[in-house]
Amino acid sequence: MIKPKKTLKQRNIKDRFMVSLLVLSTVVVLVPLLIIIAYVIINGVSALNWEFFTEELGSPSRAMQGRPTGLIHTMIGTAVVDFLALIISIPVGLGAGIMLSEYPDHKLNPYLRIINDTLNGMPAILKGLLAFALIVKPMGTFSGLSGGFALAFVMIPIIARSTESALMSIPWTIREAGLAIGLPRWRVVMSTIVPAAKTGLVTGFLIAFARAAGEAAPLMFTSFGNNYFPRHWTGMIFGPVDTLPQRLYSLAISPYKEWHAMGWAAGIVLLFFVIAIFFTARLLTRKKVY
Amino acid sequence: MFVNSNFKKKKTKLSENGTSQQQSMNMKEKGLYGSSMIRIETKNLYVKYGTTIGVNNVSVPIYNGNVTALVGPSGCGKTTFLRALNRMHDLSRDAVVTGKVLLDDLNIYDPKVNPVSIRRKIGMVFQKPTPFPTMSIFDNVVAGLKLVGIKDKKFLNEVCEKALIQAALFDEVKDRLNNPGGSLSGGQQQRLSIARALAIEPEVLLMDEPTSSLDPKSTLKIEDLMVELKKNYSIVIVTHNLAQAGRISDYSIFMYLGDMIEFGKTKDMFQNPKDKRTEEYLTGKFG
Numbered sequence A: 001m002i003k004p005k006k007t008l009k010q011r012n013i014k015d016r017f018m019v020s021l022l023v024l025s026t027v028v029v030l031v032p033l034l035i036i037i038a039y040v041i042i043n044g045v046s047a048l049n050w051e052f053f054t055e056e057l058g059s060p061s062r063a064m065q066g067r068p069t070g071l072i073h074t075m076i077g078t079a080v081v082d083f084l085a086l087i088i089s090i091p092v093g094l095g096a097g098i099m100l101s102e103y104p105d106h107k108l109n110p111y112l113r114i115i116n117d118t119l120n121g122m123p124a125i126l127k128g129l130l131a132f133a134l135i136v137k138p139m140g141t142f143s144g145l146s147g148g149f150a151l152a153f154v155m156i157p158i159i160a161r162s163t164e165s166a167l168m169s170i171p172w173t174i175r176e177a178g179l180a181i182g183l184p185r186w187r188v189v190m191s192t193i194v195p196a197a198k199t200g201l202v203t204g205f206l207i208a209f210a211r212a213a214g215e216a217a218p219l220m221f222t223s224f225g226n227n228y229f230p231r232h233w234t235g236m237i238f239g240p241v242d243t244l245p246q247r248l249y250s251l252a253i254s255p256y257k258e259w260h261a262m263g264w265a266a267g268i269v270l271l272f273f274v275i276a277i278f279f280t281a282r283l284l285t286r287k288k289v290y
Numbered sequence B: 001m002f003v004n005s006n007f008k009k010k011k012t013k014l015s016e017n018g019t020s021q022q023q024s025m026n027m028k029e030k031g032l033y034g035s036s037m038i039r040i041e042t043k044n045l046y047v048k049y050g051t052t053i054g055v056n057n058v059s060v061p062i063y064n065g066n067v068t069a070l071v072g073p074s075g076c077g078k079t080t081f082l083r084a085l086n087r088m089h090d091l092s093r094d095a096v097v098t099g100k101v102l103l104d105d106l107n108i109y110d111p112k113v114n115p116v117s118i119r120r121k122i123g124m125v126f127q128k129p130t131p132f133p134t135m136s137i138f139d140n141v142v143a144g145l146k147l148v149g150i151k152d153k154k155f156l157n158e159v160c161e162k163a164l165i166q167a168a169l170f171d172e173v174k175d176r177l178n179n180p181g182g183s184l185s186g187g188q189q190q191r192l193s194i195a196r197a198l199a200i201e202p203e204v205l206l207m208d209e210p211t212s213s214l215d216p217k218s219t220l221k222i223e224d225l226m227v228e229l230k231k232n233y234s235i236v237i238v239t240h241n242l243a244q245a246g247r248i249s250d251y252s253i254f255m256y257l258g259d260m261i262e263f264g265k266t267k268d269m270f271q272n273p274k275d276k277r278t279e280e281y282l283t284g285k286f287g
């Protein structure tokens, strides 16, 4: 037997040292996260009452005079804007991801990759500006729709990337088997590769969604914000609409103590919303086939 | 052939090149199958992977109604050659194919030819089983029909049953056709892959060491199948097993380092190899 240079005891000490380093770095990551969660909850829990989930915000005087006020219009607005973002970003991001993974030989592929990487690295506030220029300006009004586009610009590059890697994890031989029975390439992709990668694809959508759901910057000059429900529900799409991250920001910078507490409460709702999305994504990843 | 007129119509509509289909129909009517008619012919075929040469200037005929065996030591280019016959190299960016592959006088590498229509005529079975992961056994077998829009349930059932019987798998799976294809054992998955290739009724069948993952019993069944199928198809089979080549093939191609060293009737080649390298390989001196 070849003897290692160090004795067993020396190696055991080294092993224990390395493990404690790993434990330490885990703690360094986890502690600030727990502090943030605890801090948000402690500050916001007092404002979490029945009215918070049933009333609209209204003017600051409502909160100051203790009249019922809440963020139900914000939560519904968030649902509308996020839903728009999802239905815009999923087809586009999925298409781009399929192109990146399945047609590496296509002449547009390198350009698509560059555009996607650029969009991915672009600051979120610029994506808001882009949606402002493309939709708010022509429509002449802030709108939930433009907010949906701004968030979609956040999600598209993430979905494209996650789609690409989910599809790449399916063995290449499956594609060849599909081609060998005389199926056209797109048919092989849609009927064998995409279904096989389904879990990975959905996980990618959720991660992109969780990322976008917390963004305030792209919404500042797109969906803009609104203290009230619009008069008609279509106003949520075609007029200014409230969303949680942007409302959190404007409550926090307001001069009213009562609104600060509501801001923290909005933080709790947003936090649990995002955690719920990530949790779903985790659950899905566990049953992955490939 | 069990194909009903309904399917034939669809198949004809699918194929890009109506003439060669027509030709092959005529040949069947004239009873030319089993004769020494050439079905596929390669002319100065090269396949290069960058600077590595996989297939080096091979010109060889594949006769109709016969089994042609590709033999030679590992890495000599058998798989590379086989994949060139139905344009499977199209997908790989490293592989460059030059020269001609004529299928009934049509060069399948002609820019006007659609590789999809070629692959419906020239089916392929790979060395490793490749069931479609999310599909049931039934859907795997009829994938080549169902996914191009053939929906007639009764017809699909017939095709499925016939293909599974031919691939010697039917008895083992007949009670669980809706189970996932991936739930089968390795050897069963390979026979499933064979059934899937047969279901579209190609005219030529390329098989890359199809029995290397099978037990002796299923191997014999697949060998019987090939003998049965060659009445209607032309078969090219890569095999490491010389006894197998001797049992089932009519013609043999011996390859070595990308070159085709010898081609001829299997009986002649195995008894009186012309080239010294063939003789050494056949007598087990290398390989």
Ligand SMILES: Nc1ncnc2c1ncn2[C@@H]1O[C@H](COP(=O)(O)OP(=O)(O)O)[C@@H](O)[C@H]1O
Residues within 6 Å of the ligand: B049, B052, B053, B054, B072, B073, B074, B075, B076, B077, B078, B079, B080, B081, B092, B094
């Ligand atoms: N994708 C590839 N890229 C580069 N070289 C390859 C590739 N596939 C095969 N080769 C090379 O081509 C030669 C022939 O390989 P192959 O056709 O697989 O041989 P065989 O099937 O006879 O064992 C070998 O030298 C192999 O290393």
Ligand SMILES: [Mg+2]
Residues within 6 Å of the ligand: B078, B079, B080, B208
């Ligand atoms: Mg091989």
